Amino acid sequence: MLNKTAEIISNLVVASGVYKMTLSSRELAHDSQPGQFLHIRVNPGNDPLLRRPISVHAVEDEDKISLLYGTIGRGTRLLSKKKSGEEIDVLGPLGHGFDLSEKPDRAVLVAGGMGAAPLFFVAQRLKGLVKESKLLIGAKTKEGLLSVSDFKEIGCDVWQTTEDGSAGRRGYITDLFEQALLDQTIGGSIRVYACGPKEMMARTATIAGIYNVPCEVSLEEKMACGLGACLSCVVDTIDGLKRVCKEGPVFRSDEIKW
Amino acid sequence: MARMAVDVAGIRLKNPVMNASGTFNIREADGLIDIKRLGAYIPKSITLHERTGNPVPRICETSSGMLNSIGLENKGVAAFIDQELPFLARAGVPVIVSIAGETIDEFAETVAKLGEAKHAQKTVKAVEINVSCPNIDRGGVQFGSQPEMAALVTAEIKLVSSFPIIVKLTPNTGVFVEAAVAVEEAGADAISLINTIFGMSIDIMTRKPKIGRGYGGLSGPAVKPIAVKMVYDVSRAVNIPVIGIGGIMNAGDAIEFLLAGATAVQVGTANFVDPGIMMKIISGISDHLEKTGCEDVREIIGKVEL
Numbered sequence: 001m002l003n004k005t006a007e008i009i010s011n012l013v014v015a016s017g018v019y020k021m022t023l024s025s026r027e028l029a030h031d032s033q034p035g036q037f038l039h040i041r042v043n044p045g046n047d048p049l050l051r052r053p054i055s056v057h058a059v060e061d062e063d064k065i066s067l068l069y070g071t072i073g074r075g076t077r078l079l080s081k082k083k084s085g086e087e088i089d090v091l092g093p094l095g096h097g098f099d100l101s102e103k104p105d106r107a108v109l110v111a112g113g114m115g116a117a118p119l120f121f122v123a124q125r126l127k128g129l130v131k132e133s134k135l136l137i138g139a140k141t142k143e144g145l146l147s148v149s150d151f152k153e154i155g156c157d158v159w160q161t162t163e164d165g166s167a168g169r170r171g172y173i174t175d176l177f178e179q180a181l182l183d184q185t186i187g188g189s190i191r192v193y194a195c196g197p198k199e200m201m202a203r204t205a206t207i208a209g210i211y212n213v214p215c216e217v218s219l220e221e222k223m224a225c226g227l228g229a230c231l232s233c234v235v236d237t238i239d240g241l242k243r244v245c246k247e248g249p250v251f252r253s254d255e256i257k258w
Numbered sequence: 259m260a261r262m263a264v265d266v267a268g269i270r271l272k273n274p275v276m277n278a279s280g281t282f283n284i285r286e287a288d289g290l291i292d293i294k295r296l297g298a299y300i301p302k303s304i305t306l307h308e309r310t311g312n313p314v315p316r317i318c319e320t321s322s323g324m325l326n327s328i329g330l331e332n333k334g335v336a337a338f339i340d341q342e343l344p345f346l347a348r349a350g351v352p353v354i355v356s357i358a359g360e361t362i363d364e365f366a367e368t369v370a371k372l373g374e375a376k377h378a379q380k381t382v383k384a385v386e387i388n389v390s391c392p393n394i395d396r397g398g399v400q401f402g403s404q405p406e407m408a409a410l411v412t413a414e415i416k417l418v419s420s421f422p423i424i425v426k427l428t429p430n431t432g433v434f435v436e437a438a439v440a441v442e443e444a445g446a447d448a449i450s451l452i453n454t455i456f457g458m459s460i461d462i463m464t465r466k467p468k469i470g471r472g473y474g475g476l477s478g479p480a481v482k483p484i485a486v487k488m489v490y491d492v493s494r495a496v497n498i499p500v501i502g503i504g505g506i507m508n509a510g511d512a513i514e515f516l517l518a519g520a521t522a523v524q525v526g527t528a529n530f531v532d533p534g535i536m537m538k539i540i541s542g543i544s545d546h547l548e549k550t551g552c553e554d555v556r557e558i559i560g561k562v563e564l
Contacts, residue, residue, distance in 0.1 A: 046507065
């Protein structure tokens with residue numbers, strides 16, 4: 001069944017306005033693929049009414065998964081108040097994730113802000129299967145660079161930018177992307193996996209296109225059902241409108257009409 | 259076990275519960291519900307030609323409700339006949355097809371095309387005429403909010419339709435009772451209401467509406483008391499069955515609509531929250547009848563005591 005209850009093991013603040021929630025569920029740990037999301041009912045009853053879609057951050061072990069989320073509105077703020085031992089109603093895993101069937105020699109992960117959340121799961125799955133995983137991570141400030149030590153711990157080569165220059169190079173993460181593609185310390189095929197603000201992903205898509213490198217992006221859109229019924233979360237693609245919740249959230253970057 | 263069957267627009271439904279158009283897709287419902295248990299299934303509204311719908315964001319949450327402005331995105335009647343109807347023919351559930359349009363001709367032509375389709379006569383039990391969509395520029399609320407116009411659309415469709423006709427009315431008018439009476443006189447076989455209520459929500463930091471189109475239609479538990487009153491008023495003014503819609507989240511809400519005068523109900527927004535909810539509502543109505551000593555669901559229809 002897609003609809004299940006999962007026990008909260010922990011729900012801890014990891015940065016200002018960012019929380020990591022660990023859920024106990026053998027089924028979710030087994031079934032979830034990088035890029036997929038859970039549709040979470042924050043409270044029973046009518047307030048908040050709709051579920052909140054949150055991507056899977058990591059599979060911790062065979063019966064635990066974690067979510068990394070920002071408190072961006074009322075729903076996620078209420079979610080951040082949940083205590084360990086409480087149960088939450090979860091629909092998922094939902095959506096189409098990253099295509100990891102083909103392993104490149106070099107994986108380039110491009111993360112902007114909260115975009116680091118689903119990319120950690122990608123790095124986890126690619127560990128040991130690629131010659132190199134490079135994480136390009138950008139945020140407004142140093143505190144917004146999420147999970148950097150976790151990425152390093154699983155062997156990622158981490159390049160950082162911040163808009164205020166408080167860590168890494170000052171600027172946008174896309175400023176480093178071209179350089180990362182050209183870095184031939186380790187040769188071979190490249191694939192790009194990106195998640196972040198729309199402008200960042202559009203820029204990443206353009207550069208990946210110029211260098212003719214396969215690139216996938218994980219999109220975000222306001223959604224209601226999460227199941228492909230309501231047609232709220234559409235995105236314009238070269239094949240017409242597609243649903244972020246169903247055909248996405250991960251798309252090939254050259255498919256999207258940016 | 260109490261008897262749950264009801265008759266709406268000449269169709270015998272095994273129970274009074276169906277989905278509201280555009281809120282549930284049985285193609286995506288595998289394992290979430292037992293489709294065969296539904297009273298009827300209503301796919302998302304179709305139009306004569308493909309429509310791409312409105313810009314995103316198409317939804318936003320409000321207090322105990324939501325605004326939507328999807329804009330009738332659909333692939334058009336021909337694609338529906340080719341791609342959806344064969345699947346629906348095998349689904350084992352009575353199908354009511356929701357039809358929308360911008361002109362009377364468009365409505366009529368869509369219904370006529372559907373009538374000519376191979377699987378249609380045995381699969382489609384009725385059409386629901388959506389003259390109440392708040393999210394298109396012409397043919398939605400603009401038709402349904404004027405009794406004469408709603409009657410004219412109904413009469414023109416009646417001429418070409420081989421199916422019973424349910425007219426879905428809008429709450430966005432002071433003359434909804436008049437509209438109901440007018441469509442009954444024009445030949446409607448049943449009435450469904452309410453479609454969503456015009457609404458707007460503004461982001462105070464960006465000063466922009468939270469919906470791409472600027473405004474949308476409000477649904478969910480926030481609208482339920484308005485809907486119950488409208489169903490009450492309309493069911494007392496017409497002699498054809500009324501299908502109650504508006505913020506039904508559980509069996510108790512559905513029973514309220516039945517007591518107010520609805521012969522059947524449609525569940526909308528609740529499907530987004532709990533895709534299994536319609537099954538629970540069917541069981542819940544049955545349990546309530548048993549608990550209150552009713553042998554037949556029809557015993558409670560319109561039985562609100564004033």
